[in-house]
Amino acid sequence: MDARSYLFVPGDRPERFAKALDTGADAVVIDLEDAVVPAAKLAARDGLQRWLATADPARLMVRVNAVGTPWHLDDVAMVSACGIAALMLPKSDSAQQLADVAARLPAATRIVALIESVAGVVAMRDIAAAPSVTRLAFGTVDFCGDAGVEGLGAELDHVRSQMVIESRYAGLAAPIDGVTLELDDFARLTEHVAKARRFGFGGKLCIHPRQVEPVNRGFAPSEDERRWAARVLAACREHPEGAFAVDGKLVDRPVIERAKRIAAFDTLTQ
Known part of the structure; x- marks a missing residue:
């Protein structure tokens, strides 16, 4: 079964890793990118590597830092060395980026390409066909910032449809929708999940444990x-x-x- 809920947990908070796995999230994404300030990134990676020495990586995914940042190559090397089965690449802008990352990983490692820019949307067909890419995810907030779009609703319908079409064309699992920023508005979260499912999405990024159960329920058959x-x-x-x-x-x-x-x-x- 394809994962429905992807729960982010900050990469510099190892005390939260096991708790995140206990939430019922289908996948836990340990985030070395946006959730960690630059000054803490090296320590976060080292702490994650120590924790992984005693953890089961089956449901874990790591969001590494983006291509071109000072931390990217070492993040990918850590994922490769620790036997983590899945990696999320932020700011996936080209198929070449994905191919370069895949070349540094074991062949069985799955890659989720996080589309967060106009360049990523334009190159989406090639990205979906890149080696080891098994799913696309929509970084809605960053995309709006890059594209100058004001609004996370109907303003993004065209991109959502394109993401579903390109995923299907490439034979990938249904894509993953972006985050719901309202942490306590479960009516809004339920509305977002229902819309994403109608569009053909199969999962959603979560930024708080409270979002996991409604997301899992919303992507399950009624x-x-x-x-x-x-x-x-x-x-x-x-x-x-x-x-x-x-x-x-x-x-x-x-x-x-x-x-x-x-x-x-x-x-x-x-």
Whole structure:
């Protein structure tokens, strides 16, 4: 199952790492980039490396510092040496950047390309096809700053659609939507998750543990969807050869495949 919730935790707060893993987040992103001030970056990396010596890295991902910064190459080398299965590259602006990072990592390491700039959006098709990239994520706040866009809602609908299309074209998992900045407004968070899911996104970046459960729930099938899937699959068994309708609507192959994905969800999350 593709991860739904990606919880950021500051890379210079090792006392929070295990707590983040206990939140139920599908993936915990230890952040060496925006969450750590420049003066603390070396100590944060060293502390993370010591912690990883006794930790299970299965659900961990590290957001390294961006290409061209003084810390980038050593961050990538640390990820490579510690056996972490996934890396998030901020400010992914070109396929060459992703290829250079992949060349420094074990072949099995997964890369999430964080699209945060106009250059990244323009190059998105090539980025999605780059070696080891398994998913795209949308850095909405930084993108707005770079593009001069004022607003995180409908103003970004075109980019969201493009990200879904390019992910699908490249055979990647559904992309990851950006953060919701309102930490205590769960109605807003629920609205954002529902919109992202309608657009074709499969997960969301989280900046607080309280956001994890609503995000996981929002990207899971509802009870109505589960019941619908059961009706479709039951009718499919009764009509293995011919066309049929469920709830007054014609069922074709894409509908059947969607029903199968919904029916398989609970098995995959156990």
